[in-house]
Amino acid sequence: xxxxxxxxxxxxxxxxxxxxxxxxxxxxxxxxxxxxxxxxxxxxxxxxxxxxxxxxxxxxxxxxxxxxxxxxxxxxxxxxxxxxxxxxxxxxxxxxxxxxxxxxxxxxxxxxxxxxxxxxxxxxxxxxxxxxxxxxxxxxxxxxxxxxxxxxxxxxxxxxxxxxxxxxxxxxxxxxxxxxxxxxxxxxxxxxxxxxxxxxxxxxxxxxxxxxxxxxxxxxxxxxxxxxxxxxxxxxxxxxxxxxxxxxxxxxxxxxxxxxxxxxxxxxxxxxxxxxxxxxxxxxxxxxxxxxxxxxxxxxxxxxxxxxxxxxxxxxxxxxxxxxxxxxxxxxxxxxxxxxxxxxxxxxxxxxxxxxxxxxxxxxxxxxxxxxxxxxxxxxxxxxxxxxxxxxxxxxxxxxxxxxxxxxxxxxxxxxxxxxxxxxxxxxxxxxxxxxxxxxxxxxxxxxxxxxxxxxxxxxxxxxxxxxxxxxxxxxxxxxxxxxxxxxxxxxxxxxxxxxxxxxxxxxxxxxxxxxxxxxxxxxxxxxxxxxxxxxxxxxxxxxxxxxxxxxxxxxxxxxxxxxxxxxxxxxxxxxxxxxxxxxxxxxxxxxxxxxxxxxxxxxxxxxxxxxxxxxxxxxxxxxxxxxxxxxxxxxxxxxxxxxxxxxxxxxxxxxxxxxxxxxxxxxxxxxxxxxxxxxxxxxxxxxxxxxxxxxxxxxxxxxxxxxxxxxxxxxxxxxxxxxxxxxxxxxxxxxxxxxxxxxxxxxxxxxxxxxxxxxxxxxxxxxxxxxxxxxxxxxxxxxxxxxxxxxxxxxxxxxxxxxxxxxxxxxxxxxxxxx
Ligand SMILES: Cc1cc2nc3c(=O)[nH]c(=O)nc-3n(C[C@H](O)[C@H](O)[C@H](O)COP(=O)(O)OP(=O)(O)OC[C@H]3O[C@@H](n4cnc5c(N)ncnc54)[C@H](O)[C@@H]3O)c2cc1C
Numbered sequence: 001x002x003x004x005x006x007x008x009x010x011x012x013x014x015x016x017x018x019x020x021x022x023x024x025x026x027x028x029x030x031x032x033x034x035x036x037x038x039x040x041x042x043x044x045x046x047x048x049x050x051x052x053x054x055x056x057x058x059x060x061x062x063x064x065x066x067x068x069x070x071x072x073x074x075x076x077x078x079x080x081x082x083x084x085x086x087x088x089x090x091x092x093x094x095x096x097x098x099x100x101x102x103x104x105x106x107x108x109x110x111x112x113x114x115x116x117x118x119x120x121x122x123x124x125x126x127x128x129x130x131x132x133x134x135x136x137x138x139x140x141x142x143x144x145x146x147x148x149x150x151x152x153x154x155x156x157x158x159x160x161x162x163x164x165x166x167x168x169x170x171x172x173x174x175x176x177x178x179x180x181x182x183x184x185x186x187x188x189x190x191x192x193x194x195x196x197x198x199x200x201x202x203x204x205x206x207x208x209x210x211x212x213x214x215x216x217x218x219x220x221x222x223x224x225x226x227x228x229x230x231x232x233x234x235x236x237x238x239x240x241x242x243x244x245x246x247x248x249x250x251x252x253x254x255x256x257x258x259x260x261x262x263x264x265x266x267x268x269x270x271x272x273x274x275x276x277x278x279x280x281x282x283x284x285x286x287x288x289x290x291x292x293x294x295x296x297x298x299x300x301x302x303x304x305x306x307x308x309x310x311x312x313x314x315x316x317x318x319x320x321x322x323x324x325x326x327x328x329x330x331x332x333x334x335x336x337x338x339x340x341x342x343x344x345x346x347x348x349x350x351x352x353x354x355x356x357x358x359x360x361x362x363x364x365x366x367x368x369x370x371x372x373x374x375x376x377x378x379x380x381x382x383x384x385x386x387x388x389x390x391x392x393x394x395x396x397x398x399x400x401x402x403x404x405x406x407x408x409x410x411x412x413x414x415x416x417x418x419x420x421x422x423x424x425x426x427x428x429x430x431x432x433x434x435x436x437x438x439x440x441x442x443x444x445x446x447x448x449x450x451x452x453x454x455x456x457x458x459x460x461x462x463x464x465x466x467x468x469x470x471x472x473x474x475x476x477x478x479x480x481x482x483x484x485x486x487x488x489x490x491x492x493x494x495x496x497x498x499x500x501x502x503x504x505x506x507x508x509x510x511x512x513x514x515x516x517x518x519x520x521x522x523x524x525x526x527x528x529x530x531x532x533x534x535x536x537x538x539x540x541x542x543x544x545x546x547x548x549x550x551x552x553x554x555x556x557x558x559x560x561x562x563x564x565x566x567x568x569x570x571x572x573x574x575x576x577x578x579x580x581x582x583x584x585x586x587x588x589x590x591x592x593x594x595x596x597x598x599x600x601x602x603x604x605x606x607x608x609x610x611x612x613x614x615x616x617x618x619x620x621x622x623x624x625x626x627x628x629x630x631x632x633x634x635x636x637x638x639x640x641x642x643x644x645x646x647x648x649x650x651x652x653x654x655x656x657x658x659x660x661x662x663x664x665x666x667x668x669x670x671x672x673x674x675x676x677x678x679x680x681x682x683x684x685x686x687x688x689x690x691x692x693x694x695x696x697x698x699x700x701x702x703x704x705x706x707x708x709x710x711x712x713x714x715x716x717x718x719x720x721x722x723x724x725x726x727x728x729x730x731x732x733x734x735x736x737x738x739x740x741x742x743x744x745x746x747x748x749x750x751x752x753x754x755x756x757x758x759x760x761x762x763x764x765x766x767x768x769x770x771x772x773x774x775x776x777x778x779x780x781x782x783x784x785x786x787x788x789x790x791x792x793x794x795x796x797x798x799x800x801x802x803x804x805x806x807x808x809x810x811x812x813x814x815x816x817x818x819x820x
Pocket of ligand 1: 015
């Protein structure tokens with residue numbers, strides 16, 4: 001053992017890889033926290049010591065890109081701060097396109113980079129060749145260059161972070177293994193090691209590919225899978241210079257970087273090999289796996305085509321190292337939903353060196369404040385569910401995600417593995433009706449319906465992806481029109497549903513919700529739940545079933561997150577218990593101008609506007625089944641969300657379909673919902689509204705109960721935002737040219753200057769235009785006059801296109817249809 005194991009610490013970090021060291025560094029430096037880091041072997045002995053060390057920054061999320069940008073800023077100064085070399089250099093990064101589709105992706109990425117304030121230049125093949133003279137550019141369509149990307153020596157940079165952590169007071173203990181976590185009443189109380197126990201307030205699990213097992217010690221699921229990852233280091237190559245940029249050639253699945261005059265070359269094979277399926281073997285310290293040349297061969301062939309000079313030199317070594325990968329290719333950060341004060345920072349999918357600076361900093365802030373410091377939904381541990389306890393499922397999905405590392409990331413792309421996991425009782429019916437399903441948190445959900453009646457033989461219910469208009473475009477248009485003009489039925493059974501029950505349910509929910517939910521039984525309220533910074537943590541419909549009972553409905557993917565948020569926010573000692581009833585209830589949304597006529601045919605209950613007004617919840621009978629009906633809409637039409645005991649979903653569906661036949665009822669899916677809700681300007685959590693956005697910035701200030709004097713989480717912060725000039729405001733943009741396709745992240749230009757980016761976008765079939773929503777940002781304040789006085793363009797795949805800015809919904813701004 002090196003270092004002394006104390007009997008108490010405020011925070012224990014487990015794992016001395018780059019993530020643990022960065023977290024300890026930021027906890028000590030930025031929060032002055034009392035930190036002990038425990039490493040079972042020596043620092044870097046896990047995955048860190050054998051990383052290749054490329055540091056790229058661009059991701060598809062603004063926040064994650066921000067973290068990676070911060071890594072680079074930190075690496076720029078770390079050596080000077082600690083006096084320990086890091087091997088860091090900003091030699092830039094090149095990314096190649098070998099075909100037109102990749103070139104489109106790269107042009108879209110360059111726009112994303114600009115949106116996020118990252119320099120990325122498009123190059124001709126010849127320009128790329130000038131930067132990397134050893135490569136054959138004859139098959140290139142183009143390339144992109146990120147001048148601020150770079151590379152580091154992973155072991156050195158970790159030691160430098162460790163030294164920095166010590167300089168700021170953290171204690172690092174090596175040669176001690178954590179063997180257990182003490183938990184009392186759902187909270188961490190300490191850590192047990194092979195050298196004694198430490199009492200502590202908080203634990204941070206930075207255990208790399210061991211993080212799953214460390215999590216299990218506390219009853220916390222950390223869904224990751226070790227996968228073998230290989231690269232070679234060549235003998236020196238004539239022409240390789242220290243300033244050579246890193247090089248990624250995704251179409252050939254390989255990457256390169258300079259190393260002592262030679263080249264590191266590795267890649268992402270489509271058929272990856274998992275490792276340690278039953279747990280990492282004992283004593284795996286500074287260890288590597290046997291070189292697997294046969295598996296590497298196809299990548300070697302590709303690399304030699306790109307860099308023929310590689311054939312003229314020997315291979316100095318091959319590294320086969322395991323690394324923790326996750327089912328969606330993103331890392332795992334944040335407080336575990338199962339246990340309070342147990343945090344995780346793991347599963348870095350072979351970009352842990354690049355991510356460590358920013359991820360460690362964000363995690364440190366999360367640990368200290370108990371809330372994510374910015375929108376980190378893409379990496380939030382609460383994006384997983386019980387499904388992720390299934391190791392075989394996690395393995396299959398993780399291997400698929402690994403195999404997609406360098407494939408083109410198509411808009412709306414779905415995973416194929418681990419499918420048909422959770423289905424609603426309507427699955428077979430919908431499939432027979434031509435449904436093409438997507439998957440969300442294990443649920444199969446109808447994305448669109450292939451019209452079997454179209455000549456000559458109909459359309460196959462299969463996604464064919466494109467950056468332009470995809471094969472489902474027309475079919476979704478038909479569903480959209482059915483909803484606007486007639487009536488459509490959406491199976492939304494995968495909605496997460498909770499009940500809050502107890503004497504104090506109203507009081508607790510009033511404290512947690514930003515809108516006024518203390519209404520009589522039968523009321524239905526749209527509300528946000530805010531964090532202490534006034535950002536939107538959850539976005540819900542809350543129906544009051546009885547004095548002591550509320551029904552809460554939220555999106556499929558937010559089940560774990562929202563449940564954890566609500567449960568943790570219930571004041572101590574309250575008589576209010578939260579129950580997840582998702583699988584008890586099937587959900588059918590009946591939406592469209594004919595919705596009432598259809599409902600009247602199947603129900604004897606009064607569903608008139610007076611008898612069943614908007615924003616109410618009632619029990620009605622359909623086909624002999626008791627149904628919770630919510631008069632609400634996410635598509636902007638008259639309609640009801642019908643929640644029935646899940647076993648009755650088939651009967652209710654059949655009754656509605658047959659009653660709806662004379663009214664032109666149609667099945668419709670999630671892609672139609674997306675188009676419909678964009679026309680109405682309904683916000684989607686995780687897209688236009690996130691924990692980093694205030695309701696006032698999002699145009700949802702009307703749903704915040706500042707006018708009534710009751711305390712609620714985030715009230716002070718929300719009031720402060722409302723009282724000051726807004727630093728950003730959500731705005732709607734349209735582009736009429738149908739040849740343009742908006743996918744999100746396009747740059748918003750005001751008078752030629754970048755002021756934000758689109759959070760999401762799509763086609764509005766009724767309004768006949770592209771629609772995008774994004775925040776316009778300005779430190780001096782964004783008000784209506786400022787918005788109105790600008791002229792706007794969007795940058796789409798590096799091209800500027802004119803657009804129009806709108807206030808209010810594009811469709812039915814007077815809400816006549818939903819209130820009819
Ligand atoms: C071949 C290869 C190439 C790579 N190339 C790159 C690259 O070019 N760029 C990039 O950004 N990333 C790269 N990576 C990824 C990078 O190496 C990892 O993402 C990163 O090192 C993960 O760091 P970590 O701290 O999460 O994990 P680790 O470094 O594995 O640290 C976890 C630590 O926890 C310790 N530990 C485990 N259990 C216990 C316990 N019970 N008690 C105490 N301590 C415990 C372990 O000993 C280990 O030291 C590569 C990975 C591989 C395999």
